[in-house]
Amino acid sequence: MKITLHATPDITPRPLIAEVILETRALLNIDRADVKPKGGEVVIDVPPDIYDQVAVAFEKRGATITALEQPLIKDDDECVNCGACISVCPTGVISFREDWSVQMDLDKCVQCGACVTMCPHGALTVLKS
Amino acid sequence: MITVTDKTIQDINAKIADGSVHVVTAEEMPDIVAELGPVGAAKEIDIVTTGTFGAMCSSGAFLNFGHSDPPIKMQKVWLNDVEAYAGLAAIDAYIGATQLSESRGMEYGGAHVIEDLVAGKSIDIHATAYGTDCYPRKVLDTTVTIDDLNQATMFNPRNGYQKYNVATNCTDRTLYTYMGTLLPDCGNVTYSGAGVLSPMYNDPTYQTIGVGSRIFLCGGQGYVTGQGTQHDPDNNFATMMVQGDLKQMDKKYLRGATFHGYGTSLYVGIGIPIPILNADIAKATAVTDADITTNVLDYGVARRSRPILRQVTYEELKSGMIDINGREITTSPMSSFHDARAIAGELKDWIQKGTFYPTLPVERLPNTGVVFKPMKQIGEQPTVADVMAKRVITIQQGLTVENAAKVIMEGNFNHLPVVSDEDRLVGIITAWDIAKAVAKNKRDKLDDIMTRTVVTADASEPIDIVARRLEQHNISALPVVDKHSRVSGIITSDDISKLVARR
Incomplete structure (x- = not known):
């Protein structure tokens, strides 16, 4: 944890x-x-x-x-499941499910915020503790 | 050649009307063609639906506001502080997706205005004019929703690229591009396009896609109106121009986007039905991700021609990793395959329910012989060699701070490159570095205080690229070096300012 x-x-x-x-x-x-x-x-x-x-x-x-609970929040109304965030994440939090929707393994998240900047749709927020 | 399997669009539309039409998505078609063969598949399947959902910067909308009283001939107009082009009659304007808000900058642009209109939100309008006898009003402020507009017509000059280049970054700093954030040292790879579902790749000779083809456009029914700008069929970079009624559209398939450090763009959802008129068309719709090859480019080179690092298929890209120079690099799409699939599925649904009837083009798009030419530029672009000071004074590594101070004093300049015994650039020292060193009483070895990671320029580089490099590193001069790291000149921001002043 x-x-x-x-x-x-x-x-x-x-x-x-x-x-x-x-x-x-x-x-x-x-x-x-x-x-x-x-x-x-x-x-x-x-x-x-x-x-x-x-x-x-x-x-x-x-x-x-x-x-660190729920370190990263995804707004499902804004997310279009493009997956742009995947390649900038240093710890491999984000991946595609079988149906090409985006899933997050939040246990791995270190709140660096790289995905927040990458997301074209402003769908991601990092909660600062 | 007419064979027994050939169908007409009328045959297909009659089957839609009586509910017997057989529609599949382009993802389902490869297996069907593999099993039945192209002839069998053409007999069995009537329509193949395609879909794509990604950033399409060359997008926008024509809006008609109706006349105010007293009337105004809008000379300039802003929607939520984003300027639209008003140089068309009095109360027509074109809002482009990539125009930025004058107050909010990159976080909000024309694309977001279009999304907000479609979402039914109220938009602030500000317009100015010079005033005429027939249009006396000079300033106007009001708010509108999409329902208040007479027409709101999406008109996109270049959409739905057949395929697109793949981006990575070989430099040592992070780049912010229209392909997203590109990490240093080829730290990631981004790509765009729907691959197996790509509309134009499923009909690569554009037999059924052309002027007048009815399409799914952002949740409404729209049309292809011609070849897109930069249409390049010979390189499989075909594009199309599309039009549709914004009032029919759904925010689900139309989204404003911001690429950090780059600007705004519009995610456009397009679905095109391919009527399977014959075996050739059926065969083309069997295209798979593995069949579509594209190039990985180094976006670190900010020139028109970027170096190609390798070729890659969409199948490899979609696997999540590709090999670049012996390293496995994570890929991510910028377009949504999830939503491309939803669009192909929804279009299939519309056709099966009889609410969408495909059309054949009244004129086909050119499938060869169109060249995407570079810009004609007049005058030579000045290079570093044209502007740099060629007589540059350097200092030997190993000397003292005092020695350097003396050289700078005598030469009356600010930047002193430090070179090794073999005359190679090893550092740089500025008048400021010397002032700092003296203040801290570190007057001995130059090597202790010089900057060792020197940002340099090449004599053949265009000035604009070097000016941006100076700006990014917040410095005012770059030593110009050859491939052996020997200093051949120095270029300063002053040199560049003088050049700009002369233009």
Whole structure:
């Protein structure tokens, strides 16, 4: 499952993720990372079986985490099922069903927004957590 | 040659009237022809329906607003702040799909105005005029819906390309094109066209598609009115001009679109019935995605002739991946095969229900001998070589910031290319870089402060391309290099401005 880790500027310089990996031995995969003056925001893929431990490990270091739910919204009235979005997605979220309609595997989405820009019909929105 | 299987359009239309017509879509036809052969298929099948739904930039609509009181001869008119062409009589205008909103820019254009009209939305009209004895009014502001217009006629000069080029991008930066976002280093591939359902590919000699052919146009019944502009039958890039009543149309098959960084376009839904008059026509409708070959072009080259990277079939494109230079690259269509299928299906349905009767053309489209000529241009397009400074001062790698400062001071210029011992370009340094270095007290090695990834120009490139490169990188000069990275000149935005001022 995917989580967004929010770190305030005071803890951003710490190797938080490395510490949590060493402590929990979880195989974390970093999908996307933004470090800005107001702090860091990192989207991390966490093995579900070890999620609770990882959450506790981050929280005790002062970071907050939120689960990434419904990261990408498709407006079915605007979507024409062209599939233009498919080739710009870095994680292979979007594909065609047998009937050539567009389907999304949202578990893979890292909210990069590439598909939002590509969509000629303004049918896609990324929810910023 | 007349054979027993030959039918007339009257025979077919009589079968539509009595409900015995046999219609299939172009997707179903390959199997039928494989099983029955062309003669058997022509006997069995009366009509094959095709469909396509994609961006067709050369689209628009003629609108007639009726007369105001006091009357106005609109000289300029805007619909939701998108300018339409009003140089036709007093209250006619043509709204083109790719014209952009003056306030909203690329997010809204003529295509969206047309979609909003079809959706029944209210449109703001603003018009200006110079005033005459018969049309005294000079300014007009009102709102209209499609019902308030006398005529709203879609008229598209170039639609339904038989097939289209495939786009990728070999440069190292992202490109925003009418083929969508193209990722750097051939990071993706985009294509357009319905392949097996392509109207003109199912009748590649245009025996049944021509002036007066009745078609499905955006959910209404329209007509082919002639060859489209840029019609190029010898290269299988045929196009058609089409017309239809906007008031009959359905938003489902007509959509305004924005290609990020490029502009607006209209997704147009076209379905053409191919009456199966004989075995030849039946055979042509058995075309499959595997039979249609097109070229993958490098859109990174912003010239009229783009390099062809490879040939590819629609079957390969639709598989989702194609090989480019040994790498598997993800493809995506810009047109909707899902909706092309829906259009072919709906047209089939109309014919079976007896609400649509195909016609034969009163004049066929040319199937050979039409050349899509390049533009006639007068005067030579200036190239980098015409404008660049040929005497360019460079500095050797390994020298100090102070050395560079001195050279720039003495030469009274801003950009100093840095070259290696073999005289190859390895970096560039500007007066600003030097100011920064001095402020930070980094006066020693030039190599520490120079820009190593240098944006360059080739002496043979047209000025417009280089001007855009300067703009994109937000810089003011480019060293001109030969194929061995040796500096042969430098071109600055000042040089280009002076040239433009002289024009």
